[in-house]
Amino acid sequence: MKVRSDVLRVYQSIHIWTGIIAGVVLFIGFYAGSLTMFKGAIDAWSMPPALTLPQVPTEKLDDLVAQVLAQDDKAKIGFSLHLNDEHQSPMTWYQQGSERELSMSHQLWHASLDERGQLVTQLSTPSELAELIDQLHRTAGIAGEVGHDQAGVYVLGIAAVLYFLALVSGVIFLLPTLTKSFFALRKDKGESRFWLDAHNLVGITSLPFHLVICVTVIVFAFHDQLYDGLKHMVYGEKPLFAQSAPDRTPYTLADLPKITTVLTKVQELAPDYQVHEMTFMNLDNPRATLRLGLYNPNGFMRGPVTDYLYLHPYSLKVSNSTIDQSDKGIWARTVAVFFGLHFGSYGGDLGRWVYFFLGLSGAFLFYSGNLLWLEKRRKKLATEQTRACRLMASATVGICLGSVAALAVSMLLGKWLYVHVGNINHVYLWLYYLVFGLLVAFAFWRGAAKAALVILPLCALATLAMPITSLVAVIAPSLGLWAPYSAATLGVDLAALAFSGMFFYGYKLTRHRVFNGPQDSVWAIPAKVPVAELTQQTS
Amino acid sequence: MARLAEQDKLQPDWWTKSLAGLILGFTLALGLVGLFAWFGPGGIDADTKVQFNMWLITPIWLLILSFSFMFKTGLRAIGYLSLFNVLTYIVLYTFR
Numbered sequence: 099m100k101v102r103s104d105v106l107r108v109y110q111s112i113h114i115w116t117g118i119i120a121g122v123v124l125f126i127g128f129y130a131g132s133l134t135m136f137k138g139a140i141d142a143w144s145m146p147p148a149l150t151l152p153q154v155p156t157e158k159l160d161d162l163v164a165q166v167l168a169q170d171d172k173a174k175i176g177f178s179l180h181l182n183d184e185h186q187s188p189m190t191w192y193q194q195g196s197e198r199e200l201s202m203s204h205q206l207w208h209a210s211l212d213e214r215g216q217l218v219t220q221l222s223t224p225s226e227l228a229e230l231i232d233q234l235h236r237t238a239g240i241a242g243e244v245g246h247d248q249a250g251v252y253v254l255g256i257a258a259v260l261y262f263l264a265l266v267s268g269v270i271f272l273l274p275t276l277t278k279s280f281f282a283l284r285k286d287k288g289e290s291r292f293w294l295d296a297h298n299l300v301g302i303t304s305l306p307f308h309l310v311i312c313v314t315v316i317v318f319a320f321h322d323q324l325y326d327g328l329k330h331m332v333y334g335e336k337p338l339f340a341q342s343a344p345d346r347t348p349y350t351l352a353d354l355p356k357i358t359t360v361l362t363k364v365q366e367l368a369p370d371y372q373v374h375e376m377t378f379m380n381l382d383n384p385r386a387t388l389r390l391g392l393y394n395p396n397g398f399m400r401g402p403v404t405d406y407l408y409l410h411p412y413s414l415k416v417s418n419s420t421i422d423q424s425d426k427g428i429w430a431r432t433v434a435v436f437f438g439l440h441f442g443s444y445g446g447d448l449g450r451w452v453y454f455f456l457g458l459s460g461a462f463l464f465y466s467g468n469l470l471w472l473e474k475r476r477k478k479l480a481t482e483q484t485r486a487c488r489l490m491a492s493a494t495v496g497i498c499l500g501s502v503a504a505l506a507v508s509m510l511l512g513k514w515l516y517v518h519v520g521n522i523n524h525v526y527l528w529l530y531y532l533v534f535g536l537l538v539a540f541a542f543w544r545g546a547a548k549a550a551l552v553i554l555p556l557c558a559l560a561t562l563a564m565p566i567t568s569l570v571a572v573i574a575p576s577l578g579l580w581a582p583y584s585a586a587t588l589g590v591d592l593a594a595l596a597f598s599g600m601f602f603y604g605y606k607l608t609r610h611r612v613f614n615g616p617q618d619s620v621w622a623i624p625a626k627v628p629v630a631e632l633t634q635q636t637s
Numbered sequence: 638m639a640r641l642a643e644q645d646k647l648q649p650d651w652w653t654k655s656l657a658g659l660i661l662g663f664t665l666a667l668g669l670v671g672l673f674a675w676f677g678p679g680g681i682d683a684d685t686k687v688q689f690n691m692w693l694i695t696p697i698w699l700l701i702l703s704f705s706f707m708f709k710t711g712l713r714a715i716g717y718l719s720l721f722n723v724l725t726y727i728v729l730y731t732f733r
Contacts, residue, residue: 262702313699316699430684
């Protein structure tokens, strides 16, 4: 397709500059986002199996709830039931904190029944590892708050606006050569051509995914401002949200219907769905709510894992639902699709894996984009590259790979330190920022080439040590480590092993380039030989 | 393709075009969503339609922003986008 050359030039500039500004934070958002596809598995992997009490059959749940409510005041305000999930205790409630706030020191009660029907409970501070990865995904690790929102979320929202521009402009300036070189992966025309072909191929094939992620990120970051805009400019006197009057009937806990009754009712309302989780909230006041997480492996979920159904816990009247298939629910269902498209919560487990790889390919897109920028600005035969190039190379290696290494190290050491510290969550947080800070500083101090040769092996070793840790746990149980106890937790170890292989391969390639590649590059470690001689030998 | 004369080429005008796309593009997207909210399916009172309307703003806004750079100059971007804004809001506020 022909596009005017002046148009191409404008959009090429847009693509380069938006990409280079937003690329680094988006890299962190994408790789961490990939990991959040398996939040449940990562949480289970990070905690000793003894913390989770055994599941009980559904018909025993009423017995469990009755016994807990008879003796615990906190549970009388609210509690959660987790059904058929081997990684969760059947009943939990907060001694301190709530699920709505992110805190490093929640205290959560777990309850179950033993074989004789006796109540078993234990109190613990849950590992927030998966939640912290999710925070990293949403904020790129940028701390601080603006109003009641996280600053990092706004930063990623702004990055996503640039990202949209980068997508549109990237497609426009690829149009003239798209049909000619779409599937070409030219290895023999120099590094930059290979990277460019790979960048284009990944970008075009995953374009729909990127458009979806980009638009949803902006909406997630700025929905308050967008609603304000609608209120002032469009709705005027009309209310944005219909407010229904709360049920003022003075209920007491004695009025709480049986769990089995609730489950039968839900079965009628949503025959295709399994109940995953039931959360009772505000049981002691008029805002009483029961939120059900409903899962349909063949459906399009509104949440990261499940759809939601909100009932009044006493009257069982539906107050809200994301599964209403009637005409009345059409808008809620449509919006649920937007959420599901971001969360990858459709297409069951296969869909999750596809999203996992799409997320990683997105991270690759930003990383390779930065490499291309550097390659394009390479000053041929110069002894030293420009300051901008050296700084950008250091930022790319230090921030992108540094974040990956920092997370891998804190996940690994978290497992080793778990039994030795009171609260593992502070360890995760401190380790991440400590390692990340050190690696970024090192990258700027010694340059990209030396940093890459430190960070890549660090990533590879930390991820390799994860499955080895599990082997050690089996051989030496006295160390207080634990081995995988389910397919999902084993999966985390195997994924770590695969990542390790990838990092080793990346290390090999980088090392080769550092010592054998052209010396007039940010990737070369300066040799003592005059540069002109060297480039003649290598080119 | 014939060579373009210098004055026919796109002027980059980064600041004016970007600001036009960001600000006027946003108000235009809001106005267009307003038309959909009031006169589209279900009308303004449809249950939870407001959520859908909110979602609709971003893609329209970003498309306008992306193609703002196709205007020949920054001034034209401001001019055309202002004009579309005025027209949209006249329709919205007259008939809602």
